[in-house]
């Protein structure tokens with residue numbers, strides 16, 4: 001283990017330069033801010049991820065945000081274990097009928113001020129699962145959404161651009 | 171029952187259905203159904219799947235001794251069928267799901283509780299004779315455990331990590347788990363309803379999103395079932411590219427899992443390194459095929475994206491790099507006593523249970539079950555490729571990690587061989603203007619185990635009925651068995667070493 005750790009010290013870091021915040025995300029957030037004035041969240045974000053019915057593809061890419069290439073923690077973005085510690089709910093999937101209440105309760109358990117980011121084409125409107133008896137639709141059908149990050153699944157880069165826009169708004 | 175009777179002979183006594191490929195399907199009498207049930211109980215057969223249609227149930231079986239596969243269909247004029255759950259525990263949840271979706275009741279089954287239906291859909295029996303639901307759902311009765319100083323720990327559906335939702339109900343005595351009961355179905359999306367009447371294109375997209383981590387394997391299984399139903403020959407190059415895609419997917423997932431298991435044993439160094447290897451595979455996938463998770467690359471008739479000329483050297487280099495970078499990590503895993511202390515002898519699955527449940531993938535192979543769908547029943551081009559199927563017998567978390575480590579080595583070698591021998595030519599067969607009518611079935615080895623897809627195409631080429639069975643159906647129940655007697659703190663470790671799919675199971 002020592003050898004590996006030592007080598008890591010000598011190696012170049014893998015982390016890539018930060019992308020620019022997404023313009024579309026900034027525009028969407030700007031719209032939203034006009035409607036509701038919110039308290040600033042500070043310079044860091046604690047995120048609680050909620051899978052409300054995803055195929056797990058979106059989760060894989062959200063996971064990737066933590067790897068050495070994207071390293072979200074350098075921006076002060078952290079994934080937390082409880083909605084009670086969270087500023088942001090990052091919600092994936094078409095909301096299934098069976099997850100609707102759990103999502104609503106997670107939202108209620110998150111203290112204000114809070115933001116909701118709907119991830120993936122499914123998070124926007126149910127995506128390919130739209131129209132099924134078992135799906136309620138996009139995240140916005142159940143809780144108010146501040147930002148959508150499209151893609152099936154969105155790449156870590158796209159996720160990062162969206163989250164950076166959220167930081168830039170503050 | 172005479173143990174030498176082969177599955178095809180037994181099915182042959184029923185009414186064989188023409189146009190079901192590649193394995194036979196027969197409508198059987200209740201007597202033959204009973205015979206098959208006894209065979210399941212005696213382990214002559216392994217359960218491959220059990221799914222419904224509005225008026226009948228279908229049972230897919232595998233006879234290990236002869237290598238035969240077949241489907242028995244039983245008509246249910248009275249809305250019920252003789253339950254298999256008593257003699258064949260892996261059938262229990264499938265039966266409950268079938269009752270929820272079709273309203274066909276497993277008669278005198280061991281467990282009459284609903285499974286996927288949480289009482290929150292606007293209708294009941296969505297795939298059968300659908301009825302509007304009235305009134306709220308009854309509370310779900312969890313199984314009980316009796317004894318002194320027992321307490322319960324409910325977990326989920328929303329978990330602490332970035333994972334899928336499901337509910338776990340632990341009954342513990344101090345630190346020790348006495349019983350774990352899973353409750354799943356939270357991510358049920360009604361995929362089989364959406365598939366009904368879908369065009370082949372949209373059905374293929376849906377199949378690739380049943381479980382995002384196995385998108386390639388699902389798309390492949392779906393495509394193979396369609397091709398079987400319509401007798402479509404896939405061009406050689408497409409066959410080899412499919413295998414390349416499948417091995418890339420396996421690699422990415424195994425890297426991710428090895429890291430994640432170690433992380434759950436509080437050894438995050440391994441996770442950091444494995445996540446980098448995983449990312450490298452995903453980036454190479456995006457460069458070569460245009461999608462990080464390789465979604466929508468496989469379609470009925472072949473593949474949708476060709477490997478560009480620069481892809482070959484790029485993947486060759488990737489394999490060399492990954493092999494070099496993974497080697498010290500394997501040593502690290504092997505030589506870190508604190509890590510081994512957590513994984514060795516934790517969450518032991520005995521070989522008897524693994525066999526009874528027909529556990530696929532690393533779960534089965536870590537417990538002595540030598541089964542890999544790439545070998546048996548097998549599909550091209552694997553019949554022409556050299557690879558080993560690693561099998562261990564310890565059945566603990568450690569063995570499940572080692573199977574993955576060995577499989578990484580095999581996949582790397584397979585990718586090299588595929589690249590070296592990749593034939594040229596077209597990548598997709600011209601589909602007939604209308605595919606169908608016909609019935610097809612396929613068994614494909616995903617990273618987590620064998621995926622079964624069965625479908626019937628209508629005369630107009632649309633999907634009439636399609637069923638997709640995730641390997642997790644036969645792994646989730648084993649996780650309940652494995653955790654018994656372990657401490658609560660080892661649950662994440664056991665769970666991750668299984669890494670069952672919620673979405674694939676819930677459909």
Ligand code: SF4
Pocket residue numbers: 053054055056057058092093094119120121122123127128151152153154379382
């Ligand atoms: S957007 Fe795509 S990857 Fe994400 S949950 Fe939906 S189908 Fe899966």
